[in-house]
Amino acid sequence: MTQSTSDNQQPLFGVIAEYDTPTAIYNASKKVRDAGYNRWDTYTPFPIHGIEKAMGIRMTKLPWIVICATLTGLTTAILLQWWTNAVDYKWLISGKPFWSWPANVPIMFELSVLFSAFATIFGMLVLNNLPLFSHPLDLKERFRRVSDDKFFLVIEASDPKFDHGATTELLNATTPVVLEEVRDERTSSTAVPKPLVYILLLGLFGSLVPFALFAKARSSTMREGRIHVVWDMDFSPSYKPQSDNIHYSDERGMRSPVTGTVARGHLNADEHLHLGKQENGTYALTLPSTVAANDDIMKRGKVQFETYCSPCHGTAGDGNGIVHKRAEALGGAWVPPANLLSDHVRSQEAGKLFNTITNGYNSMKGYASQIEAEDRWAIILYLRALQNSQGIAASELPEAERAQLK
Numbered sequence: 001m002t003q004s005t006s007d008n009q010q011p012l013f014g015v016i017a018e019y020d021t022p023t024a025i026y027n028a029s030k031k032v033r034d035a036g037y038n039r040w041d042t043y044t045p046f047p048i049h050g051i052e053k054a055m056g057i058r059m060t061k062l063p064w065i066v067i068c069a070t071l072t073g074l075t076t077a078i079l080l081q082w083w084t085n086a087v088d089y090k091w092l093i094s095g096k097p098f099w100s101w102p103a104n105v106p107i108m109f110e111l112s113v114l115f116s117a118f119a120t121i122f123g124m125l126v127l128n129n130l131p132l133f134s135h136p137l138d139l140k141e142r143f144r145r146v147s148d149d150k151f152f153l154v155i156e157a158s159d160p161k162f163d164h165g166a167t168t169e170l171l172n173a174t175t176p177v178v179l180e181e182v183r184d185e186r187t188s189s190t191a192v193p194k195p196l197v198y199i200l201l202l203g204l205f206g207s208l209v210p211f212a213l214f215a216k217a218r219s220s221t222m223r224e225g226r227i228h229v230v231w232d233m234d235f236s237p238s239y240k241p242q243s244d245n246i247h248y249s250d251e252r253g254m255r256s257p258v259t260g261t262v263a264r265g266h267l268n269a270d271e272h273l274h275l276g277k278q279e280n281g282t283y284a285l286t287l288p289s290t291v292a293a294n295d296d297i298m299k300r301g302k303v304q305f306e307t308y309c310s311p312c313h314g315t316a317g318d319g320n321g322i323v324h325k326r327a328e329a330l331g332g333a334w335v336p337p338a339n340l341l342s343d344h345v346r347s348q349e350a351g352k353l354f355n356t357i358t359n360g361y362n363s364m365k366g367y368a369s370q371i372e373a374e375d376r377w378a379i380i381l382y383l384r385a386l387q388n389s390q391g392i393a394a395s396e397l398p399e400a401e402r403a404q405l406k
């Protein structure tokens, strides 16, 4: 719009009438209302009771817009959840039904509220023609007293019923203090400010970015995870179980240890101690040098024997343990535990006994995983004592003991 020196060349915005009292503008409003004008308004320093009725303002359409938005939100929530859970990507959770409305109430509620809130805010802005960056009345000197003590009624020229002569006459009849024309004197563009346009455009394009990413994700496969904020040790260069490793001819990521690998502290190089073997490979006849034949080891052997061996072989070693007795009582196939006092066992080398405890013998299982090597030797020491305590010839007994037998 070009600057003009003459008022008459600027477009007419409307006619403004000024009043001194609320009553005056109230009565004037009724007249304008009855005359059937549409685009007009009153401007007052404070709210006047009943003015909206006098002006014939109807109830706002906003509630209808909001209820439509609410129902749209509700429908969206129902369709969204029904489609994702019951149709497109069924996922069975604890045998629950794919579609059951109570489970979906929170989202229905949320979307209803969300859509309503947006409809309320944006509906209000649109219905009020907001945002409005300038108004012809802003430049009217007289109009400034609207925030102080004057009452104004403005009929806009854009009203279909507006007729300069008739409208002026109508307002004149309401006895205003002043009656004037309002020209649109705005010199700058009434359009939305440039920076705001750029910001809005930027926002518009920005809002398309997520959709572009969705489209890309749908048509491509990703090897890396999504944006990873905290890395921790999530991406370790080590190979995961069952993964492939092209550096080996069989391409397997899981490797067995190199043959002959020994865990630290598990070399067990002492063959006497760990295998019960002599240097020439035959069964050792004695305890290894690391296990001393003293009272402590004897007690240790007793505890271990009574824990691991006596249930079958009996506390005396005669093969009459509680497990054996119960098996006998139950009947059926049962290999009786050996009598450890028998000549067959008495004559065995210490190393052979060690091998039996370590690896088992026929239907008796090995105890290597439960009993330490040293303790297995302690058991043998105690077993020897058991054997020596029973079944010897009377002539071998000490003098005092022999006397008691008679």
Ligand code: HEC
Pocket (backbone or CB within 6 Å): 305, 308, 309, 310, 311, 312, 313, 323, 335, 336, 337, 338, 340, 345, 353, 356, 357, 361, 362, 363, 364, 365, 367, 379, 383
């Ligand atoms: C679950 C029952 C059971 C336990 C516990 C058990 N054994 Fe035996 N043991 C047997 C049976 C059964 C036999 C006879 C195996 C056969 O002849 O088939 C046997 C045999 C033996 C023999 C004779 C091996 C041979 O050369 O004839 C020895 C020695 C022996 N056990 C020592 C032990 C010692 C020491 C323990 C404790 C560390 C032990 N057993 C714990 C069931 C048991």
